[in-house]
Amino acid sequence: MMGRRGPARGRSRVATVAVWLVLGVVLAYILGPLVFMVTASFMPAIEITRIPYRWIPQSFYWQNFWRAIRGNDGRFYFVRNMINSVVVATVITLSTVILSTMAGYGLAKFEFRGRRAVMLLIVATMMIPFQVIMIPLYLIATRMGMQDSYAGLIVPLLVNAFGVFLMRQYLLTFPNEILDAARIDGASELQILRRIVFPSSWPAMATLAILTFRSQWDNLIWPLLIAQSREMQTIPQYITLFTEEKYTDEGAMMAAAVLASLPIVILFFGLSRYFVGGARLFSAHKG
Amino acid sequence: MRRKRGSKGILARRGRWGWAFVLPTLVLLGLFSVYPVVNAFYLSFFQKHLLSNAPPKFIGFGNYTYLFRSPTFWNSLTATAIFAGGAFAMLVGMSLLLAVLISSRQRFQRFLQLAFFSPAVVSTVVAAAIWLLIFDPRGIANQLVNALAGTPGVDHRWLVEPGRLQLATMLVYVWKYVGYFTIIFIAGIGTIPRSLYEAARVDGANAWQVFSRITFPLLRPTTLLVSVVAMIQCLRTFSTQYLFTQAGSPRSPIDVITLNVYYTAVRTFQIGRASALSIILFAIMLFLSWLQFRVARSEEVSYL
Numbered sequence: 001m002m003g004r005r006g007p008a009r010g011r012s013r014v015a016t017v018a019v020w021l022v023l024g025v026v027l028a029y030i031l032g033p034l035v036f037m038v039t040a041s042f043m044p045a046i047e048i049t050r051i052p053y054r055w056i057p058q059s060f061y062w063q064n065f066w067r068a069i070r071g072n073d074g075r076f077y078f079v080r081n082m083i084n085s086v087v088v089a090t091v092i093t094l095s096t097v098i099l100s101t102m103a104g105y106g107l108a109k110f111e112f113r114g115r116r117a118v119m120l121l122i123v124a125t126m127m128i129p130f131q132v133i134m135i136p137l138y139l140i141a142t143r144m145g146m147q148d149s150y151a152g153l154i155v156p157l158l159v160n161a162f163g164v165f166l167m168r169q170y171l172l173t174f175p176n177e178i179l180d181a182a183r184i185d186g187a188s189e190l191q192i193l194r195r196i197v198f199p200s201s202w203p204a205m206a207t208l209a210i211l212t213f214r215s216q217w218d219n220l221i222w223p224l225l226i227a228q229s230r231e232m233q234t235i236p237q238y239i240t241l242f243t244e245e246k247y248t249d250e251g252a253m254m255a256a257a258v259l260a261s262l263p264i265v266i267l268f269f270g271l272s273r274y275f276v277g278g279a280r281l282f283s284a285h286k287g
Numbered sequence: 288m289r290r291k292r293g294s295k296g297i298l299a300r301r302g303r304w305g306w307a308f309v310l311p312t313l314v315l316l317g318l319f320s321v322y323p324v325v326n327a328f329y330l331s332f333f334q335k336h337l338l339s340n341a342p343p344k345f346i347g348f349g350n351y352t353y354l355f356r357s358p359t360f361w362n363s364l365t366a367t368a369i370f371a372g373g374a375f376a377m378l379v380g381m382s383l384l385l386a387v388l389i390s391s392r393q394r395f396q397r398f399l400q401l402a403f404f405s406p407a408v409v410s411t412v413v414a415a416a417i418w419l420l421i422f423d424p425r426g427i428a429n430q431l432v433n434a435l436a437g438t439p440g441v442d443h444r445w446l447v448e449p450g451r452l453q454l455a456t457m458l459v460y461v462w463k464y465v466g467y468f469t470i471i472f473i474a475g476i477g478t479i480p481r482s483l484y485e486a487a488r489v490d491g492a493n494a495w496q497v498f499s500r501i502t503f504p505l506l507r508p509t510t511l512l513v514s515v516v517a518m519i520q521c522l523r524t525f526s527t528q529y530l531f532t533q534a535g536s537p538r539s540p541i542d543v544i545t546l547n548v549y550y551t552a553v554r555t556f557q558i559g560r561a562s563a564l565s566i567i568l569f570a571i572m573l574f575l576s577w578l579q580f581r582v583a584r585s586e587e588v589s590y591l
Binding site for chain 1: 298301302303304305306307308309311312313315316318319320321322323324326327330381384385388389391392399401402403405406408409410411412413414415416417418419420421423425426427430462465466494519522523525526529530533534544545548549552553558561562565566568569572573576
């Protein structure tokens with residue numbers, strides 16, 4: 001393959017260098033800020049704003065992490081908000097995956113009146129951006145007395161149309177023979193769902209779980225509306241407190257950012273193919 | 288005849304299970320997605336104060352005419368257009384370029400994909416927090432620009448100067464999402480038959496010819512998908528702008544519609560007006576998606 005000679009080979013070497021140059025510049029743009037976050041979290045404020053920035057911390061300044069957890073008021077809301085984030089994201093992920101698989105299975109493998117209408121509704125709902133419905137949703141949730149509660153943070157987001165669509169597309173290709181064979185063996189529909197459909201949908205469910213968990217971990221706008229008390233806030237809100245004008249503590253801010261990213265980074269390293277697979281799924285079902 | 292009716296009975300009974308599986312989702316979506324959209328539309332014709340118990344007052348298109356006369360609204364529209372346009376162009380262009388370059392590499396493909404994807408893992412709030420420090424007067428952005436331009440010690444006021452502030456929010460956004468779209472493009476490139484590239488190489492085509500005659504045309508479905516998703520994504524931006532304003536940046540250059548909806552509802556308590564704003568945002572999104580599909584289709588026809 002590399003058997004070319006003379007100018008052609010020289011040109012391809014130039015091309016390779018050019019490609020790596022471009023990739024290198026973009027790589028610096030992408031990885032630089034991440035490296036900055038981690039290194040700055042170990043530096044006292046004076047070192048973070050030093051010119052030029054030293055990319056290697058001179059010492060490990062652990063106090064940043066202590067202040068990030070303790071908070072400027074010393075009331076350790078970090079712990080509570082972290083727990084809130086974990087609880088909210090986990091519950092929403094579980095319910096999204098289970099309900100989406102159930103509904104996707106119902107839509108993919110059963111004939112019933114109004115199925116087409118339901119499918120149409122699902123696809124139409126997928127197009128609704130959260131920002132459009134957040135105000136009415138806030139009014140509904142407060143009318144149901146759900147402000148400043150786990151119910152308020154969780155219930156409106158228990159399932160989303162995208163998940164249903166995803167699971168339906170996945171289950172369309174599931175062989176009917178297996179389902180029929182189980183029915184002939186006398187399995188009930190619920191048993192089929194639990195023993196056959198759930199276990200064999202594992203890859204799609206894992207992808208949906210990752211996507212959902214990540215987007216919930218990232219969710220700022222809904223908690224901002226529904227959770228006003230510090231006790232019920234989530235980690236994204238906690239971080240915004242560090243960025244506010246009146247309270248700027250660069251080191252603690254980066255330490256909080258690192259701590260907030262830890263759970264998701266651990267998930268990413270363990271399950272990166274599902275993270276990446278989520279993006280690929282889009283192009284898989286485009287038609 | 289009897290057998291047929293019997294089997295229909297089984298199917299009908301089985302169909303009820305289909306309903307049973309769909310129903311919980313349907314109830315939740317109806318209550319927390321469909322109803323709120325209808326409600327947002329409905330509220331946009333009313334005057335309603337968030338904190339007052341008075342029933343909403345019908346004012347017809349009052350909220351809309353108010354918005355169309357308000358300079359804040361037009362500023363918001365401009366800010367959204369600038370942000371979405373800029374971030375969209377950077378996202379699509381950069382992710383396509385990266386995908387082509389990464390696909391052309393024999394080595395490090397997986398590492399590059401994961402590296403470019405990694406910012407998508409950290410949350411938007413964390414991303415904005417990091418970049419706030421980078422754009423700090425003493426931050427790395429100034430250091431880099433000054434080093435390149437040979438202007439030591441100049442503060443480029445990234446978080447204050449309107450144009451730079453807009454650019455700064457775009458850079459944060461592109462940083463976070465470029466890897467995501469790169470991976471979609473790489474998957475799309477992967478579906479193009481290798482034999483086409485081999486034939487092109489035999490024919491002595493250069494890299495640009497291969498890209499413009501093979502990769503790009505055959506990638507059109509993926510490009511359409513990426514542009515629709517990226518456009519909607521850019522129009523939905525909120526956290527970055529919110530954090531920047533919280534940190535003290537002026538609001539008006541980056542007062543995208545979502546931010547305006549939030550402040551209108553939370554600071555001025557005008558629920559009807561905020562709803563009208565969000566309905567306008569929704570209409571813009573639907574229109575742009577439709578437009579992209581149309582352009583894609585008409586292009587397809589002209590090529591055939």
